[in-house]
Amino acid sequence: MTGRQHGVSAGVNLGALRTHNTALVLDLLRTAGPSGISRLELAERTGLTPQAVSKIIARLRLEGLAAEAGRRTSTGGKPRTVLRLLPGAGHAVGLHLDRDELTAVLCDLTGTVVAERRAPLDLGAGADTVVEGAAVEVEALLAGLSGPEPAPVLGVGVALPGPLDHTRGVLHRVTGFPEWSGFPLRDVLARRLGTAVVVDKDTNAAALEVAVRGAGPSACLAYLHLGTGLGAGLVIGGGVHRGARTGAGEFGHQVIQLDGPPCECGNRGCVEALCLAAVARGDVDGAARVLGAAAGNLVALLDIDEVLLGGRTVAAHEEAFVRGVGAVLDERARREGADRAVPVRAAPGGARTVAEGAAQLLLAPLFGRGEG
Amino acid sequence: MTGRQHGVSAGVNLGALRTHNTALVLDLLRTAGPSGISRLELAERTGLTPQAVSKIIARLRLEGLAAEAGRRTSTGGKPRTVLRLLPGAGHAVGLHLDRDELTAVLCDLTGTVVAERRAPLDLGAGADTVVEGAAVEVEALLAGLSGPEPAPVLGVGVALPGPLDHTRGVLHRVTGFPEWSGFPLRDVLARRLGTAVVVDKDTNAAALEVAVRGAGPSACLAYLHLGTGLGAGLVIGGGVHRGARTGAGEFGHQVIQLDGPPCECGNRGCVEALCLAAVARGDVDGAARVLGAAAGNLVALLDIDEVLLGGRTVAAHEEAFVRGVGAVLDERARREGADRAVPVRAAPGGARTVAEGAAQLLLAPLFGRGEG
């Protein structure tokens, strides 16, 4: 297919056209879930003719990606045949490298976790040790993929705290561990495992996971991650927005009190500092209010459709954070005369959201989400 | 072509493919300017084969959109033929409805202003009067488009302060003039003039103008408009980001001082209030610093490539604002260890930026920018 050259959007040929439409159909099949979807419905939703859909479906069935699954009740004529995605036709591994723990999940095509492993993690043990440990966990997961003809593994997605360069898969500085600075994680792990590897920030992976579930192809949502730090993953126009330097989502050091207390970043009045300080002194409601104010800024700036909260600190006081942030947003929406407030929810999937999102780094492109 | 249906990305057929590739070539022709670009260079930049480019160029020449313009020096063989866009092949009108003044510009295909009109504006005079006044100005502009075979006019783009719904072209509340609330400006003006009309926020139009000039198809930039209020236009991934409710770019009511002075929006410590207060007391440098802090939040959140400043208040103290905002961003970038600071510039075009951007609402889709 035609390559992409220094920032110029590429020309499109028949191959790209087919890939696009196929991805569209696959995404609708995936979204439909086990209950399936009919050819005609696919035609309506994509805008393609029924005949085009029939051809695409025939190809997908031949490739083992889709299958017929019963029929709907007749509406006066021949009943529609229901089609569904074959989840086992492909798998991907999601690897979440958190500060002290490694989580690895094996996901099928639908993104469902079919196996999971956890292990302690010590970034201070050195790059080689960490990479080897991660590779062993991945191999252990893949060993469970048996069967007469094992379905292909698309690759391994790795999610970890930034900053990093997702296009090249290279880490920048990792706070406290200077040896990791500039480490080419993607290439090293890809060579070690012999599979495709994609590296991204943990917050971006979580945002992708949330976008792939439920959110439509043009949705805008914000995933706010409050753990030992505060960061965000942004979904804009249905896709994760990373920016040219994978820097987008820098939310924690949003200055929200010009003359506030100093933050370790060198600035004053960052949300992260204010929020974590409130949590530290046991004032969860106060932390939620501060987080809500910053979230309000973000929601207004980008016209966000939905806010999702995740991370350990949120998980520890889930109800309080959802309620507190929601209250601030509601109040602001009411003042500004908006028809409806922006919904705030805890990110579904809990602690596994990031790992599942890491797997989606490889799965999502199949469905036209992400830079496939 | 296939329509777009409730948020589902549409299927693509041959017609859409052709439109896309043609727009790509047109955009490169436009970007190349009067100096032109050769067929082979177009092929390299788009990733299409030279033969495909030749066919597209032949079509464009037949339609009167492009022409040959000399040749390059030979590099050992047949010299490349240089092609350029024919600016006069089409025009669009840009209409900027500011609080007290109307600016209308007539732009050719390249976006160059070929005629301009200004008139005082009084929103309090009622919708009918304002629409009629605007229509008269547009007709006066178009009357100047003479010639043996007048080139087609694509339509009229209207830019005005929000909030509004750009998809339907309907205004929401206009502060101080309740009668405008819910006014279907697009349809009323389209019926009156008998041409296509597109309505958008002034900040979005300015952002589009800036994006169409210079910025690549995947650039992220922020246009900050400081006049009687403070707003932003966001370009993300090469296109203007508006959000589902045309609400994106709400930058002025970013809370930047939690316990700050009350703003008329009902909140406390909004940038707009702090910034305008500083200007009012003659402290331009202070205003620039506050604006810089808020801009820093925005830049970090979205990994913005470039910040552009516009609006009357900026224009009155251009050098001070560019320097002040730049200084705050530089300092923050240095603290965060970024390779380079984000450049800050005054938006080129000055007071006419919004009007030119309004015209681009119709021109840009031809070049694959915006939802054409």
Place this chain on the structure above:
DNA sequence: TCCACTTAAGCAACGCTGTTGCCAAAGTGC
């Protein structure tokens, strides 16, 4: 039980896209 009707899905021909193979045109340089 039959038959008219409706709806779904496939077959075949088609139009149009970009691609490939080949050749003419138009230069340079020895």
Place this chain on the structure above:
DNA sequence: GCACTTTGGCAACAGCGTTGCTTAAGTGGA
């Protein structure tokens, strides 16, 4: 003047979605 390089068009081609028509598989009334 000739060999070579580079550009760009012509013609045939593969492959995409579309169109026109046919077949399959139901419902419902006589």
